[in-house]
Amino acid sequence: MRSDRILRSLIGSANRHRVFAFLFTSLISSAALAQSPGDPALGERLYRTGLGADGRPVTAITQGDVRIAGNQLTCVSCHRPSGMGTSEGGTYVPPITANHLFAAREANRALRNERFKEMYKEVQTERFYQDVRKARLRPAYTPETLVRALREGLDPAGRALNPAMPRYELSDADAANIVAYLATLSKGDDPGVEPDTVHFATIVSDGIDAARADAFVKTIDAYAEWFNRDVRDDLARPGFSPYYRDEFIDSYREWRVHVWRLAGPPEGWREQLERYYAEQPVFAVLSGLVAGDFTPVADFCDAKHVPCLFPVTELPRTAHAEGGYTLYFSRGLELEADALAAWLSAQKASPAHVTVIHSADAYGRRPATRLAAALAARRPGLAIEAHEVSDAAAMRTAIADAAGRDDDTLVIWPGHLAAAATGALAESPPAAWRVLLPSTALDAARALPATVRDKVLVTYPYDKPERIRPDAYRARAWVRSRRLPIVKWDDQREAYFALRMTDWAMAHLLSDYHRDYLIEIIEHEVENSLDPGPQPQMALGPGQRFGSKGAFIMRLDPDAPSGLVAVSDWIVP
Template sequence: MPIRPVSLSLQRLGIFLSAWALALAVVLPVSAADEGTATAETENIKVEPLPESRIQDGRIMPADVPGNEVFANGDPEKGRQLYEDGVTADGEPIRATTKGDISVTGTQFSCVNCHRPSGMGSSEGGNYVPPITGSHVFNKRVLNRELRNERFKEFYKESQPKSFWVELRQPRLRPAYTNETLARAIRAGVAPTGRELASIMPRYELSDRDVANLIAYMRTISIEDDPGVGEEKIHLATIVSDNTDPTLRDAFLKTVNIFAEWTNKDLGSQIARPNFSPYYRSEFIDSFKLWEMHTWRLEGPRDTWPEQLEAYYAEQPVFAVVSGLVKGAWKPVGDFCDAKRLPCVFPNTTLPRIEDAEGNYTLYFSRGLQLEGEVLSRFLAKGDTAPETILQLRADSASGRTPADAFVQAAARDLPNAEVETRGFATGEEVEVAIAKAAADAGDIDTLVIWPGDHAEAAVEALNRHAPDIATIVLPSPAFEVAREKVDPALHDRVRLTFPYEKPSGYHPRSFRVRAWMRSRGLPLPDWRMQYQTYYALTMLQFGFEHLLTDYHRDYLIEIIEHEAENELNPGTHPNLALGPGQRFASKGAHVIALDAEARKGHKAVSGWIVP
């Protein structure tokens, strides 16, 4: 079965159940639990008393908060703008007060920063931010399995200070919010029970219209499962194109399908025995769904891919796309996923869609070849002697133009005194001619950079034949395997490669477990890095579902992965993988390596980890 994260297991749930029952007995009378009132309501540890002027007939009724009818007809789209962008209906930035007397304004304190796009809340820095989805806010909060499960992740899968656990154990029972009481919470920081909300919660200075708009939008947030979720199954897809190497494509699909098969064996055995509950798993059995894995095969010209993807999605919507293997730029797939608000979890690509990636729906390992172009510029600038004349040879394709353009832009900043010339080529024969000419002009060139695209083998063979007498010759990481196998050892001391992966001396214990998992299932390993990356994407999805429980919202899945990407699931492909809110590139830098037949794995790092 797939290797599960072991940071905090379900074994501790039994302790949790007992502690929860004890906490209930201490802080909440039975009648309060039955009626759903919130005598123990609190959003922080220290509660300040309310001024007497705020209490009328035993209720908290601020004079500036009108009745429900004022907030009944808001514009959800304007509310989304306020929630996500921190902009009022008049186009002005929001204003608020936090921590009692700190005035703030602008997008830094928009709702989405803490409560997240899904409305499911978050936990950072020892602070718990509760969910504010439509189903959470507009229903009363009572002590039941849903409330317990809602906080399972925070209790048992995160490292938090003791003060956080004390706060989290408060039941926060309350009646359902009305428009009026929600307006009071937004403006004055007062819960329906009259208790003060946490001081970190901003008190917003909003007009009646803005409050109405925000409430209208909150009624739409994560109110039902997203497409692709069935009663017993969750539909998932992976994407391949017909122009990829058949051997790699076959190994990729076998990795995906065997992982899904073993995941279903594990889930199926638990679902089949609901009364056999080691580690209290029966408490979560209603959240278990079998994986129905679909393979979306893209064929023919790239401009037909969007239509093919639409057809696949129309036939069977999926909840998420996991990994993927296509030749060329990922942009057509990324555009489709963003349009459908469909999570796409760590595809194998060196050409991610960079523009508007942040905050959207595709999570990438790195910026790929664009990153390599920028790292190379920084590496050359930090050398003992900065180059003066640099010749770039680039393929007339995205894998040639993308890093070449990135290098030119970065060199203008990092190497202002260097002269950079770029020459293009379209075929293997043309790269041969270009390298031969570079060898003839070697006296005028101190650095040769080659972005060969699909012509890496032709480029390496041309280098061997012409052996240009140039101090530094650079190739990108996609040419690594060909270079390691075929570059003439006489050129090893001059050839360098940009390498956005872990260096040979890096040590990741999980890599051994992943390799054992693959070998024990008879998987071919023609490209272990690609398959390890695929395994990582699959385990992140599996781990995300363990956190989702019954809240099958796509935005929430992405938020969980953002929060957990740096967990100990990295199989050793990169030094570190981590995401923050809205970030879409998990690895931020690269090494520069040299070929060395005597070194472990045939290469060694000649730079530190460079983050441009």
């Protein structure tokens, strides 16, 4: 009776039944949540897509009165796949991993590390810095208080969350599912991480010149040795703290790089990678030098959720690449095909008939197929005549046949037959007034006689060779100071970029060794790198996987310092 009188005095009899109904409903919901363990797989779907257990989007209210569907503003869009959060429109988005949610937020090193990373990533708004500086100390979430936060926007201490955080109208099943998933999200270190070591791999396939592969691997090994020496020096002197490094000493790990060598055709690579991984899981794959279609490697990395960071390949997996675990420099030969189609279509004297000769391997077939599709989309009705050749003799015959015709444009994707193609062009100068080759044939094309060279253009998905980047000289000095062989500089420069980018991103992980988080940091910061390798600019957004998006069309000019002169602007098809 005393509690009844208190209720009457506080809220009046008219609201009493409403309060009891609310309390009863809350108790029922809590009981239902306690009885249902939830399905983490359905919770992950809700987190990533906004779809409830019934397959329909959940609904929510944001900013106090804006009704949205769950698939319009998903959890993953702000809190990211790792659950580590980000900044969105000047708003601080906190981490919601299992370790963060289900532990009390106290004024300790973990909270300091979390906020330290956000304070010094980039210039932010004053509102952001004010938000980050708020301690928000609270008890640990329980399943019940977490559901209340999702539905009502209140933390365990009863404080309101940011109004930008949607208040979701969740069924009990959806509530149980999302709680079950969040209890697993980025919980503990990912595979490949040990108390004092992080394991990495680099991948080298058959079909790569031995000296080239050796120089590539030595570059990666030298960087790991250099990194580890600094780690050991800091660990040996924990009291010596320039830049406060010993404040983060618990996050220090040495790198151990394993070289995974792939033998035989690409069809057998997946099995070999599985064996390597079973022997020693790795946290990430550093670069890689692969001859042939990269698809089996990308499929493996997606299946294991292993980041594969900037491999050297002209044949990346372009299908279903977005949101995957492989980050590429560019789309390789497919990008060159798209850029060529855009350039040809934009010419005042655009082609009336295009002859395409391509090798039967993936280096010829894939860009030829891509070019035909891109030209058909841009120039419906354009006559395209394609010839596939399987060996050097067939390549020479096809070029000799094309040389006698009066087609205006000849495109050759020679694949492994570049020497045969350029030799045939020298023997049978074509009547076509422009002959186009990919960047993979550039070395062979430089030897062409002047009678043919003046007609030849090359697609070039790199920066202009004459552009000077000071950090590129530092990269070369770093390689030379370690007496490393330089066989193909672009390979080593791209590997060096991948290593520096990984080094920088790993430093920002601190003790949060989550693979998704590593990718998210690289997505966020890759465009700020001092040296983007041979590319003019690298940029990635959430889920994007191709850093460089364009190409030049170059002509051969032996009088130019690099032997190349651009005849186009940077083409982003």
